[in-house]
Amino acid sequence: MDRPVRVFGAPMDLGADRRGVDMGPSAIRYAGLTDELDSLGIDPDDGGNVAVPSPSHTDPESGHPPEGRAKYLDATEAVCRRLADDVAEAVADGHVPLVLGGDHSIAIGTVNGVARDRDLGVVWFDAHADFNTPATTPSGNVHGMSVAAILGRGSFAGSDWAHAPSVDPENVVIIGLRDVDDEEGAALRESDVTAFTMTDVDQRGLPAVTRDAIETASDGTDGVHVSLDMDFLDPTEAPGVGTPVRGGASYREGHTAMEIASRKLGGDLASMEIVEVNPILDDHNRTAELAVELAASALGKRIL
Template identity: 35%
Template sequence: MNIAYISVPYWYGQGKRGTDLGPKAVEEAGLFETFERYGESIERFGEAAVLPERAVWEEDTSLKRLEGVLHTTNDLHHLVRDAVDQGKFPLLVGGDHSMAIGTIAGLKQATPRLGVIWFDAHADLNTPDSSPSGNIHGMPLAVAIGEGEERLVSVGGAGAKLLPEQIVYIGLRDVDPGEQQLIEERGIRVYGMNDIRERGMEAIMEEAVRYLEEVADHFYLSFDLDGLDPSIVQGIGTPVADGISLEDAQVVLKHCADHARFIAAEFVEVNPLLEEGNGTAIVTNGLIDNLLEYMQSHRLVK
């Protein structure tokens, strides 16, 4: 393994302070000790730049804190691109989910056909016109397919970074009307909680990865902690009942890690201010440990 750890300590894409503390919380939960178990092939590659709060303002209520999001995602896309160009696997910890605008832009510069497994309770497919909140963490996939604010779409270069058919949702269960319309119009693949219950996560992930093989040269995992059931994680800003179990989340990680086309992973929306203790960060560190173990095992087998 050749892992580049990138932290993204910011909250400007959503309305609750605290996700800026997410990377530090995961580190305090034992992240660097986890890294040490996998040898010297993991390095702290960088930290995305974040504007001070005094420089961020809500100049448009349909695009809250736009300047802060643009600043961080532009910087992040360079970090991700440089990591991949150096033959490394970017492993990111955030930070709210709007950071994926930068992650996707950086990965797109390294691979012409990028796919994503989007582990999340939410579709994150709103535009400024459809968003009920104006929070940009609900928009990164709309931005990725070229919809919405042009300055966000242009992070890392003009135009869409993903085709709708290169997106696979896992665990989706809270979708706004405008998002549902886009999902249906664009034919985006969705595995909701009923699918997972009826078919099992093993079958879902086998099918999802096989599908991405047809539409993408490489894929990455974007893992929002609110995809898990709220009984497992309390330090999240937008919990949705009836979520994914920890065991099923580990199945997702294993199927990603087992594939040679898997090139990056991000873990987002850890908010230690929303819980007593550091439980969500501890869960996140455990999931990263699982992922690294699966990746190491895959490479040893190969």
């Protein structure tokens, strides 16, 4: 990594059912993120945390679209707008933004900030598709709508805070799927988004899948955003996540995927976020420590 990194915390838990992911940024920092970046020769500039309202001070029913349900949508919009501004400023200053979540709804802000002045590809490592809309979601949780929001699907169409017009569905790739809702899956199959399930990973191997994903996301774009939901990993490796799903990537597979992304992208890595670390559910901060290790691999750390 030949560019400085600016770290932002987004202690957001409004997009999820379980409380606790708001402590994710603190847990990741406590796990030694700054020291790890320093050891790579990266100048880590910490931009602090974006302000997030408390659920107890927020109306969960505010901001619902005409059809469907999206909890805390007004508050989520406000947070994502602030985060997008911070990320856009970091990009303008020549930094690579590294955003620490928080639940996955913060990706709406990260991507919109990075994509303001460039065509952006996205590689999304996740057990879930995050492709629901307010009309299809069974839960109303916005962290399950992030990809749909970024692509302007359903009631997110034309929204100036969520929909990122410079992100083409053909340049969006999801890796690691193993828990997808019925309507969400049908919409994903009909879209131009590329999706790799864990069955695909088992059959082809994660290295081949990751290489294909990077090529698809970078085709004709000015950079690629890497979004890492820690539930991409198997719960035996990352127990401290809000929505664990068995059958995920192993410890070594996680590092391999990040190392391949780093090698293939090089200077085309536009930004990265690590989300859904929940210290309440963790075991001695294992998941946050793994998040730090994976961030280092994505930013250039090698065994030799």
